Amino acid sequence: MLLNQFLFLAAVLFCIGVYGVLARRNAVLVLASIELMLNAVNINLVAFGAYRHNIAGQVFALFVITIAAAEVGVGLAIVVLIFRNRASIALDDADLMKG
Amino acid sequence: MIAAVAQVQPGQPLQLPHVDWVTIGPAGIFFVGGLAMLLAGVFLRRRVPRGLWSGTTVVIAVLALWPAFHLWHQIASGGARTAIADAVVVDGFSIFIDVVIISAVVMAALLTDGYLRRENLEGTEFYVLMLFSASGGMLMASANDLIVVFLGLEILSIALYTLAGFQQRREGSQEAAIKYFVLGAFSSAFFLYGIALVYGSTGSTNLGVIADFLRTNSLTNGLLLGGFALLIVGLGFKVAAVPFHMWTPDVYQGSPTPATAFMAAVAKAAGFAALLRLFVSTFNTYRLDWQPIVWALAVLSLLVGSVLAVVQTDVKRMLAYSSIAHAGYVLVGFQTASNRGVAGALFYLFAYAFMIVGSFAVVTLVSGRGDTDASLDAFRGLSSRRPALAFVFTIFLLAQTGVPLTSGFLAKFYVISAAVEAHSYALAIIAMIAAVIAAFFYLRLIVVMYMAAPAAEGEEAAPTARIPIAVGAGMSLTIAVGFTLVVGFLPASVFDFARHATLLKL
DSSP states (O other): OOHHHHHHHHHHHHHHHHHHHHHOOBHHHHHHHHHHHHHHHHHHHHHHHHHTTOTHHHHHHHHHHHHHHHHHHHHHHHHHHHHHHHSOOBGGGOOSOOO | OHHHHHTOOTTSOOOOOOOOGGGGHHHHHHHHHHHHHHHHHHHTTTOOOTTHHHHHHHHHHHHHHHHHHHHHHHHHHHOOEEETTTTEEEOHHHHHHHHHHHHHHHHHHHHHHHHHHHTTOOSSHHHHHHHHHHHHHHHHHTBOBHHHHHHHHHHHHHHHHHHHTOSTTOHHHHHHHHHHHHHHHHHHHHHHHHHHHHHHHHSOSBHHHHHHHHHHOOOOSHHHHHHHHHHHHHHHHHHTOTTSOTHHHHHHHHSOHHHHHHHHHHHHHHHHHHHIIIIIIITGGGHHHHHHHHHHHHHHHHHHHHHHHHTOOBHHHHHHHHHHHHHHHHHHHHHHOSHHHHHHHHHHHHHHHHHHHHHHHHHHHHHTTTTOOOBGGGGTTHHHHOHHHHHHHHHHHHHHHTOTTSHHHHHHHHHHHHHHHTTOHHHHHHHHHHHHHHHHHHHHHHHHHHOOOOOOTTSOOOOOOOOOOOHHHHHHHHHHHHHHHHHHHOOHHHHHHHHHOOOSOO
């Protein structure tokens, strides 16, 4: 099986996600980038599971999908809360505390 | 669970594992109790006597002690074991962390009562989130499968993100929530990537199987080591170890103070539980590979935490940096990878939970309505306004400094002596230097409380407003200060508890 190609794809997607979190200002795009990172890991898990003929990887991927949904739910709620107060979801604006 | 699923052939009935509920008893009671409270809260909206929810939370927490003690006796007679298709492990270590988390929940729940009334935020949600979060932390401590570790971590964290943003109308609280959320989710993704790599290189998510595999095979490829590194990054974020500490001061400062107290005690205990379980127990055969990384993290956390705390003028931020330094001390015990080091780290986490919840309880009371002013000035002359509060805070600060006859001294003593025993002399010396640096800002705060000079020309006069102390907060402070002093004088029983809390495989 072509394991390396899957791992490479996952690594590239993960890095794109990391770049998105670090470089984007818009909170929703940051959330999307985090989702991208989690799904990159899912590719890894499923690929390893298929490679080793072990179902744990796929089961784990299902858990990750569920948890990612819960996480993004809470994340969007926080973003909505901030938008109501400041009419902006740029993360750079959240700079009351420093030091 | 996974093993059972893996063997299913088409047409065969699914073999479900036997679920021994007692083994996840403490976490289960927290979870079910939280659900029941959420439901009761809907029906009883406005017709509840004062302190009902806080009292219920304390009762749930104390109830959870019962299965913990039951399991402790089982382990003492029958040894540690795994349960529920090897997904969960019952050993002294998991029970110890359960007890730490239960104590933190009791103190934080008592503290929260008066706080919510002061801020007009009454309701069950704060307590429910606290219970859910704590159940996640307990699950992490008793996990024997990477899936369960990850589930526990997320249950813990998602509830904490919400707690950080609980004061919806205060911008600082919102900011703390978004910062904690983005960085927490970011670190979870790294943690998950690490799990995937470990799974890929060992072929299992079960910690027992992984440990056996690593004992019999020597892997030379980078996959496993990359996995270790990413796992350390992910959990390093949770326990606030330098260089993954960036979120800590902002989140600790912005969150509602009782949430900060809870977060500081529980997230750190659960994060270190997972670190110790994974690295000291499961990856023990590869300790020469991960010990240098943990060594570096410990040194950085000790020095950066202590030095940056010195320049802070906000007490919450100062305590945040000092909690980073405390993480460094636990890492010193962790780095030895010995039984003694683990016992020292566990003792440290237990003592730290009481010190830090107590400290933040004082900050909650002093920062006043709105929970905004925790600057050094707010503490000026506290001894003349509230002598008891100033005295109690002094005890917590002395304990965090590591002054003898407090639990903090013994905690530092045990981890540093474990480091010396493991021949990590440099680390022991650095830890002691960091303690000296830290003494400066703890003592400065004591000086500010007791020796407030009369306000000079142009300076603001010391605040004179009366500080009301809620009954619950008083009880919480009494428990914390009692533990800190009693353990300082008579450490034997607690240290024996920590010493017998060994991991299943070590």
